[in-house]
Amino acid sequence: xxxxxxxxxxxxxxxxxxxxxxxxxxxxxxxxxxxxxxxxxxxxxxxxxxxxxxxxxxxxxxxxxxxxxxxxxxxxxxxxxxxxxxxxxxxxxxxxxxxxxxxxxxxxxxxxxxxxxxxxxxxxxxxxxxxx
Numbered sequence: 001x002x003x004x005x006x007x008x009x010x011x012x013x014x015x016x017x018x019x020x021x022x023x024x025x026x027x028x029x030x031x032x033x034x035x036x037x038x039x040x041x042x043x044x045x046x047x048x049x050x051x052x053x054x055x056x057x058x059x060x061x062x063x064x065x066x067x068x069x070x071x072x073x074x075x076x077x078x079x080x081x082x083x084x085x086x087x088x089x090x091x092x093x094x095x096x097x098x099x100x101x102x103x104x105x106x107x108x109x110x111x112x113x114x115x116x117x118x119x120x121x122x123x124x125x126x127x128x129x130x131x132x
Contacts, residue, residue: 023123023124023125024075025122025124026075026102026121027120027122028069028072028103028119029102029103029117029119030104030105030106030119030120031103031104031114031117032105032107032108032114033067033106033114034107034109034114035107035110047065047094048067048093048094049094051093053065053107055110058107059109059111059112063107064088064089064107065090065092065093065094065106065107066082066090066091066092066093066094066105066107067094067096067104067105067107068094068095068104068105069096069102069104070096070098070100071102072102072104073095076124077092078092078094078095079092080092080125081124081125082104082123082124082125083125084106084122085122085123087106089125090106093107094107104122
């Protein structure tokens with residue numbers, strides 16, 4: 001009986017999280033990163049889903065990407081659109097190192113100074129159906 005209750009509770013959480021008509025809201029630790037080898041891997045201009053980062057668009061603010069910690073991927077998959085309180089809308093295109101839990105990283109141009117980490121509310125707005 002206890003096992004059935006746990007399974008039903010998990011199914012409810014997943015269904016709420018993936019419902020298109022109801023946004024998923026949570027609090028995370030927000031940080032920033034730059035697309036440079038010292039903060040990424042050997043291919044810093046390629047995101048985890050294979051998207052190439054256009055530094056000109058990133059600098060002028062028309063490209064807004066975020067990376068999520070791997071523990072959040074079950075609920076905020078790559079390609080999700082999220083609203084970060086106080087920062088606006090971002091498209092999730094990258095993942096963070098596995099040592100981070102419940103984090104979101106905002107991609108910034110290398111010329112921009114990173115800000116200190118903070119706790120913020122995020123809302124998963126929709127799951128896009130566009131093809132890349």
